[in-house]
Amino acid sequence: MRLEDAARQIYALVCYWGGHGKVLPVSLEAIRRSLSDGNGLFIEVDEKVVSYVAVYESARYLKIGTVVVDPCFRRKGYGEQAVRGAIDPARKRSRKPIVAIANGNSSPIFQKLGFTERPKEDADEELRGGRTQEEWLSCNRKFFQLDG
Numbered sequence: 001m002r003l004e005d006a007a008r009q010i011y012a013l014v015c016y017w018g019g020h021g022k023v024l025p026v027s028l029e030a031i032r033r034s035l036s037d038g039n040g041l042f043i044e045v046d047e048k049v050v051s052y053v054a055v056y057e058s059a060r061y062l063k064i065g066t067v068v069v070d071p072c073f074r075r076k077g078y079g080e081q082a083v084r085g086a087i088d089p090a091r092k093r094s095r096k097p098i099v100a101i102a103n104g105n106s107s108p109i110f111q112k113l114g115f116t117e118r119p120k121e122d123a124d125e126e127l128r129g130g131r132t133q134e135e136w137l138s139c140n141r142k143f144f145q146l147d148g
């Protein structure tokens with residue numbers, strides 16, 4: 001699939017799940033960049049993007065985020081497969097901790113892949129994603145880190 005077609009399909013998925021409050025907004029341009037620099041990974045089935053994940057590198061972390069699966073392709077392992085595929089390249093790129101902020105649906109994926117849940121209090125401002133400490137502690141997101 002052409003990267004531009006993939007980027008547009010991914011953008012539609014991110015907008016869809018963003019509209020349901022599941023993921024933070026990401027621009028089409030940022031998705032294009034993630035695909036061209038290798039920080040974004042997607043799985044396709046018959047010319048259709050079924051899942052996407054991005055690795056965001058900051059000064060402190062490699063954060064696995066924007067995990068989205070096409071609504072018609074959920075519970076078929078595509079979310080897990082995409083996250084799994086992002087881990088090794090992330091490990092090779094940097095020794096920074098690999099972390100994720102997950103919701104109820106994606107938490108089992110991180111647990112299955114060997115991430116351990118960290119106390120929410122340990123999440124710094126960056127990981128809280130713009131939430132106040134109070135909002136962060138009361139939201140249903142969990143903080144995961146991959147050891148080793």
Ligand SMILES: CC(C)(COP(=O)(O)OP(=O)(O)OC[C@H]1O[C@@H](n2cnc3c(N)ncnc32)[C@H](O)[C@@H]1OP(=O)(O)O)[C@@H](O)C(=O)NCCC(=O)NCCS
Nearest residue numbers: 022067068069074075076077078079080102103105106108
């Ligand atoms: C969360 C999401 C990425 C999961 O993707 P998926 O392809 O459906 O998940 P997988 O099939 O890989 O499932 C892996 C495991 O996660 C768990 N899981 C996945 N979806 C779940 C759900 N809706 N409820 C409970 N557990 C779930 C299960 O343990 C599952 O394993 P199993 O099917 O063998 O029981 C997908 O539902 C999605 O795009 N949701 C909207 C966006 C979102 O919430 N992203 C996460 C942001 S933190």
